[in-house]
Amino acid sequence: MSLVGDVILLLVNGLQVGAIYVLLAIGLSIILGTLKFVNFAHGALYVVGAYAGLLITQEISISNGKLAEWGFPTLGLEWGFLAALAIVPLFVFVVGLAMERFVARPFYDRPDTDQILVTFGLAIIVQELLHALFGGRSYSYDIPSNVLGSLPLSGPIAVPLTEVTIDVWRIWVIAITATLVLGVYVIVEYTDFGLVVKAGTRDPEMVRLLGIKITRPYIVMFGIGAGLAGAAGVVGAPLSNINPEIGTTILVPAFLTVVIGGVGSIRGAILGGTLIGLVQVTLITLGSVTFLVRQVDFLFQFNFTPWAQVGIYVLAVVVLLTRPQGLLGSEEVST
Amino acid sequence: MSDETASASPGVGEQFASVARSVYGRWAAVRDSELTVAVLTFLGVLLAPYVLVELPTQLGLPTEYIWYNSLITLTVVWAIFAIGYDLLLGFTGLLSFGHAMFWGTAAYAAGIFSAEVSGSPIAMLVVGTLTAVVVAWVIGWISLRRGGIYFAILTLAFGQMTYYIFLSPMSNITGGENGFNDVDLGLLFGIIDLGDPVPLIPDAFVASWMYAFAGVALVGAVVFGYRILNSPYGVVLRAIRENEQRAEFVGLNVWRYKLMSFILSGAFAGVAGSIYVIQREYVPIDNALRWTVSGDIVVITVLGGAGSLFGSLFGAGLYMYVANIVSGFPNIGTFWHMILGIVFVAVIVLLPNGIWGGITYARGLVVRSPEIVRNAPATTRRFVETFPDRARAWLDSLRRRIPGMGGGDDR
Numbered sequence: 247m248s249l250v251g252d253v254i255l256l257l258v259n260g261l262q263v264g265a266i267y268v269l270l271a272i273g274l275s276i277i278l279g280t281l282k283f284v285n286f287a288h289g290a291l292y293v294v295g296a297y298a299g300l301l302i303t304q305e306i307s308i309s310n311g312k313l314a315e316w317g318f319p320t321l322g323l324e325w326g327f328l329a330a331l332a333i334v335p336l337f338v339f340v341v342g343l344a345m346e347r348f349v350a351r352p353f354y355d356r357p358d359t360d361q362i363l364v365t366f367g368l369a370i371i372v373q374e375l376l377h378a379l380f381g382g383r384s385y386s387y388d389i390p391s392n393v394l395g396s397l398p399l400s401g402p403i404a405v406p407l408t409e410v411t412i413d414v415w416r417i418w419v420i421a422i423t424a425t426l427v428l429g430v431y432v433i434v435e436y437t438d439f440g441l442v443v444k445a446g447t448r449d450p451e452m453v454r455l456l457g458i459k460i461t462r463p464y465i466v467m468f469g470i471g472a473g474l475a476g477a478a479g480v481v482g483a484p485l486s487n488i489n490p491e492i493g494t495t496i497l498v499p500a501f502l503t504v505v506i507g508g509v510g511s512i513r514g515a516i517l518g519g520t521l522i523g524l525v526q527v528t529l530i531t532l533g534s535v536t537f538l539v540r541q542v543d544f545l546f547q548f549n550f551t552p553w554a555q556v557g558i559y560v561l562a563v564v565v566l567l568t569r570p571q572g573l574l575g576s577e578e579v580s581t
Numbered sequence: 582m583s584d585e586t587a588s589a590s591p592g593v594g595e596q597f598a599s600v601a602r603s604v605y606g607r608w609a610a611v612r613d614s615e616l617t618v619a620v621l622t623f624l625g626v627l628l629a630p631y632v633l634v635e636l637p638t639q640l641g642l643p644t645e646y647i648w649y650n651s652l653i654t655l656t657v658v659w660a661i662f663a664i665g666y667d668l669l670l671g672f673t674g675l676l677s678f679g680h681a682m683f684w685g686t687a688a689y690a691a692g693i694f695s696a697e698v699s700g701s702p703i704a705m706l707v708v709g710t711l712t713a714v715v716v717a718w719v720i721g722w723i724s725l726r727r728g729g730i731y732f733a734i735l736t737l738a739f740g741q742m743t744y745y746i747f748l749s750p751m752s753n754i755t756g757g758e759n760g761f762n763d764v765d766l767g768l769l770f771g772i773i774d775l776g777d778p779v780p781l782i783p784d785a786f787v788a789s790w791m792y793a794f795a796g797v798a799l800v801g802a803v804v805f806g807y808r809i810l811n812s813p814y815g816v817v818l819r820a821i822r823e824n825e826q827r828a829e830f831v832g833l834n835v836w837r838y839k840l841m842s843f844i845l846s847g848a849f850a851g852v853a854g855s856i857y858v859i860q861r862e863y864v865p866i867d868n869a870l871r872w873t874v875s876g877d878i879v880v881i882t883v884l885g886g887a888g889s890l891f892g893s894l895f896g897a898g899l900y901m902y903v904a905n906i907v908s909g910f911p912n913i914g915t916f917w918h919m920i921l922g923i924v925f926v927a928v929i930v931l932l933p934n935g936i937w938g939g940i941t942y943a944r945g946l947v948v949r950s951p952e953i954v955r956n957a958p959a960t961t962r963r964f965v966e967t968f969p970d971r972a973r974a975w976l977d978s979l980r981r982r983i984p985g986m987g988g989g990d991d992r
Contacts, residue, residue: 367923
């Protein structure tokens, strides 16, 4: 194994892990930055996306859970993965619109604590509903290998000039994420719609006085954030198992991404997600390393792999202590 | 004749009114005293097993619908946890999503201490609580650097971090995902086995020394919590909850008060976590450090009623009953957690003071007693009308003891 190959492998894996966090964090960050709304149910949108994607892509057999009892031992549309990739973000976008209208909007004027609590309650409901319907077991995607003609969707390919092989799906994840993120970035930064949203963040009353209906951009922004979370569910889930709890477990790194990157900043979310992904993958890849302390000729071995999950929190603490508003956050937004 | 009755009846009425006033005044004066609260909690702990287990059994209710003794002990443990949490959420207004880390580290510390050093329950309790306090100090110091929503996010993150540290890198000490199995529980004071029944007290009231141990801890926790809340310190905490900026402006060191509140609630969680291990004699990581524990305590406190100590006791009882008994019901059993989630959301939307607050309010509507409906202001007014001197003295003492309240002689 050459060093170059290892580095390429590390980068691809790190960026792929980070890409999922970026997708989730952008939604969280813009909702928090523009609407000042804390969404603890963002993980629930991810898990809804994952299950919806699963049901659209293939037929699953449900062994325990209420759906099996009610006479649906198997369920699924079998439309294939690309259909899921196209439909699910739109579906979760609509879910997001409904959520803004019926959950978030009545809570804009209430304290942050109530917003967190109500979305947390919503996350419990979604998680437990899925748990009751599909059972607690994990499901997994089978990614179809050749959909786009000659372009493979998954399977190992060799990296030129090295002996390393990578799973093509990881590159696809990075590419899809990059496309979606670029789209949202363009919408927010270079369109009139984005301008209204940004102005509304600064001074909602003034925007309203200028005759602009501020609620409409808000609800669309919320929907876009939700759609990204749904997309993350479809793209990220094939690499791990799907069970009702993944939403909550992924919520924490997503929040850390926002904290590290800075609230309301898309570029911050990208930076934060990439950093977290790289740190996590680096620690796993390093594995067991033997150190030699030359002065005393002392060898000691340290295994980094168990610390992979802990490393991202250490990163967050360091950022928080040195730059409380986040790497790319503005002073103003921080409280 | 008629003159006599006319002159006599106001006399009787007046007498009656004066007796009623003095009785009410006496109750109003006694009701909020620490001793009354302690006695009521003690009676509650003593009567709970009888009312919840013995009585329904004798009435012939199906056993799958009624409580069992170890569940009552578990509820008592969670009630201690909930009181501490309420101190932070209900009275200081800080929403922590990481309280599993105090409960869990205390549980591990107590368990490991029992295996390595001494299995004395008192020593385990002390070691567990101290560990929780140290952890709370460090985590609070970092998390409180940012307020509001960030505090919730950061405590959640640190809770997860602790979970992963105990799960994987420290698995050779903590037993990893299997939990810590080597808890070696000793005798209380060197003579009492916690599983034994308590002499002189019927089993229907206190089934074992374990329950007595947990019950005493609960009474202690209620009294301690009550004392904090009714001290000037508690008033400052409430002032911070109501308006942090204003509290800052009158010269209070808000950050320090918040940190102390966080540490105090961590200490309560530590007491509860240690007793949990003493009861289970095992530390399951899923019931110690997982985020679900943090979530459960949030649900318990908010459901019961944040901002009222008895509300948290009520919440703990409700949650434990639903989680352990209702979950076994046919048909709706599978959905227990979801139903609880729906009730939780409904409570947040409709009842800002939780179910306990809702019950108090409903009772006020039924009794049509204005002093319960408009709870605090009216009772306070009545108290001030009945005992003007005592009220003035109380206000003066508060003014004197809280810096910046405009007391004549600030010390």
